[in-house]
Structures are given as structure tokens and as C-alpha cells.
Amino acid sequence: xxxxxxxxxxxxxxxxxxxxxxxxxxxxxxxxxxxxxxxxxxxxxxxxxxxxxxxxxxxxxxxxxxxxxxxxxxxxxxxxxxxxxxxxxxxxxxxxxxxxxxxxxxxxxxxxxxxxxxxxxxxxxxxxxxxxxxx
Numbered sequence: 001x002x003x004x005x006x007x008x009x010x011x012x013x014x015x016x017x018x019x020x021x022x023x024x025x026x027x028x029x030x031x032x033x034x035x036x037x038x039x040x041x042x043x044x045x046x047x048x049x050x051x052x053x054x055x056x057x058x059x060x061x062x063x064x065x066x067x068x069x070x071x072x073x074x075x076x077x078x079x080x081x082x083x084x085x086x087x088x089x090x091x092x093x094x095x096x097x098x099x100x101x102x103x104x105x106x107x108x109x110x111x112x113x114x115x116x117x118x119x120x121x122x123x124x125x126x127x128x129x130x131x132x133x134x135x
Contacts, residue, residue, distance in 0.1 A: 103115050
């Protein structure tokens with residue numbers, strides 16, 4: 001027969017209870033730190049989505065300006081590029097934290113092409129190539 005049962009002692013000693021409480025407190029502190037990090041960071045996907053929507057809206061406005069060009073000639077494409085290069089004045093309302101740039105490029109045999117890049121404050125980027133269209 002066990003000695004503690006013979007003496008009428010059942011349960012834990014005070015030292016065992018204190019050790020268990022200290023271990024539980026340490027574990028709780030570690031878990032709280034992990035969960036706090038996750039809770040604080042939980043808004044990041046929402047903010048990323050909002051930034052992406054603003055970037056897409058700005059590019060959509062640039063595409064609408066391109067569609068509104070009457071002849072889509074080389075000179076009109078240069079005008080669109082100049083408008084994009086002054087992004088905040090022309091498209092800042094669509095994405096206040098974005099920047100835009102336009103550079104002349106060659107796509108295959110199309111030498112009159114402009115690569116437009118819109119970048120948001122979190123590094124998200126949207127690119128689109130506009131070309132001179134001849135019918």
C-alpha cells in the first residue's frame with residue numbers, strides 16, 4: 001500500500017501546486033504573446049486588399065483615358081505618358097498613396113508602345129502596355 005494513503009494524505013503538496021501555477025503562467029504568457037501578434041496583424045489582409053483596389057482603380061482610369069483617345073496615334077500616346085508621369089495631379093484621386101510612371105518601349109515589332117506602371121505604398125504593382133493602333 002502506498003505510504004501517502006496509509007497516512008491519510010491525498011492530493012498534491014504545496015510545492016507541486018506552486019510549480020504547476022508557475023508553469024501555467026509561463027505557458028499563458030507565451031501563448032498571449034503569440035496570439036497578440038496574430039490579432040494585431042489581422043488587419044493586414046484587409047489593408048492589402050484596399051491598396052490593390054485603389055491601384056486597380058487608378059489603372060482603370062488610365063485605360064479609360066487611353067480608350068477615349070480619338071486616333072490612338074503616337075502623339076496621343078505620348079500625351080497619355082506625360083499624364084501618367086504626373087500621376088498625383090491626374091490620377092491621385094483614385095489612389096492617393098500610389099505613384100505612376102510611363103516609359104516608351106518596344107513590343108515585338110511595335111516600336112510605339114508605352115509601358116505604364118502603377119505602384120502602391122505597399123509595393124503592389126500593376127503594369128499595362130499601350131500601343132499605337134492602326135486599322
